Amino acid sequence: MKLHFIGVGKMGLPMARHLAAAGHSVTVSDPSPERCQLARAQGLAESTSPAASLAAAEVVLSSLPNDEALLAVAAQVAAHAHVGVIHVDTSTVSLQASAEAAQALAAKGVLYLRCTVSGNNKMAEAAQLTVMASGPRAAYDSVLPLLKVLGPNQFYLGEAEQARLMKLVVNLMIAQTSAMLAEALTLGRKGGLDWQDMWQVLGASAVASPIVKAKSAQLSQRDFTPTFTVEQMIKDLALILGAGVDSHVPLPQTALTFQLMQAALAQGDGQDDYAAIIRTVERSAGLPAD
Template structure:
C-alpha cells in the first residue's frame, strides 16, 4: 500500500515541475485531481490516473489538501483568490500548500484569504531541478502553522527528501529567494572563470572537470557539468524563470535598503540572454556571456 493511500489531493499547475511531482503522488497511492490555468495541459496526467478539473475552486470542493505550483505572483493570485480560485470553496479543516517561488507580499495576501475561510495555508517553495522532482530529492522550505505541517509531513516527504521548517508565516518565501540569489550568481562567476581559463589556453571540458572536483564543487555544478561540457542549454529552469526570481529579490532589497550589487550584475547577464532571444534556454546559458565579452585573442 502506498504511503498516501486514501489521501484526497488536488494539484494546481501541471507544468515542468508540477508534472513529475504529481506522478510521485499518484505512485504513492493518492487520489489526485488536477487543474491548470491552461486546462489542455492536464490531459497527460489524466491518462495516468489523475482526474482533471476545470478550476481550482472545483478541486477545493473534493480534495482535503490542495497544492499549487505556478510560475509567478500573478498566477498564484489567479488560482488562489481570482475567479474560480481556491478561496471560493475552501473550507475549515482543509489545507492549501503553495510550492511556487513568489514574493512574501503576494503570499501574505493569499494567507489572509485562506484565514478568512478558516483553512490552513502552508508556504513550501522547493529547491532543485525537474530531475530531482521526479526522483523525490527536492528540498522544501516550509513555513506556516505547525499543526498543519505535522499533518502534511507524509505528503511533503513524498515530494522531497528534506523539509526545512522556517517559521510560521512568510519565512520560507524569503529563504527561497535567498537561495535563488546564489543560484543565479553561480553560472555568472563560473562563466567568468571559464572565460579566463580559455584565454590562457585551457580545454573547456577540462576546466569544467577541475571546478567540479575542487573545493568550489557544489550539487548545482555537479548537476550542470555535463550541460556545460556539451553546451546543451535544454532548459530545466530557464533564464526567464530565474530572472523573475532575481527581480523579486532585488525589488524587496530596494524597499528594505539592502545593497545587492552582485545579484544586480547577475540579473544583467540574464537580461543580455533575454535580449538575444535566449530567455527560454537553461539559465546556465548565462555562463557563456563572459566569454562573449572577450575581444579576439591578440596572441
C-alpha cells in the first residue's frame, strides 16, 4: 500500500518505520530538516514533493504537535489528495480543531479517521501502542491492518470525535497518577522512608498500576529523562480542561495538577519528564529536589 506519513517526530518516526518494515511503500515529510535527516538515516524515503506524494498516496498518516498543525495538514491533504483517500491522524488535539479538519476533508471527499494512540515514544519504538479510532467505519476496517502494525490493541469508538475525547480521558488519568505519586512519595520521604524502598513496596502493592510499574525503574533512580515532558503535559491538560468547560464537567483535581505542572515549568523542569512534579511537591515540603 502507498502511504505518506506527515510528521516524523518521536512518535511519528517509529510508526512510519514499522509500516515500512511491514512491506508498505512509505514516504515521509516533516517541517524539521533534522527529523527528515533522521528518517532518511533510518531507511525511510523523504518526499521530494509532498504534494505529489499526497496525490499518489492511498492512505495519508500524520502525527502532529497541536491544533494549528492539524488544520494546516488537513488543508494540504484536502488540496492534493484524491477523492476516497483515507487520512489517519494520530495527534492529540482539541475536539473543535478535529471537527474543523473533518469538515474540510469531507468537502474534498477525503475519509478522515481520528486514530489517537496511548503510549510513549518507547512504546512506539516497540510497536506497543494502543489505538483509539473514530470516523467512518468502512475506512477503519480498511486501515485496520495498518493500525495493527503499531501495537496489539485497537478500539473503534464511533463515527465522530470519540477517539479525541478518549485520548483526553486517558491522559487525564496519567497526569493524575503523577500528582498522586508526587504527594505520596513526598509524604514518605519527609517522614524518613527510603526512596527506593518506597518504589519496591509500591510495585508490589495494590496500587501497582501499569503506569506506576512503567515509571518505577526510572524514577526509583530519580531519573527524570523525559518520555513525555512537563511542557507536553501542560498542553494536554489545557485540552482536557477545555473539554471539561465545553461539556460543563468540573475537573477540580485536574485543575490542581495543571497548576503543579505550571510550577514545575516555572522551576525549570519544563523539558524533564512530567513526573518532575514530584520535585515540585518536594520543594513545597522543604525537601531538596535532587
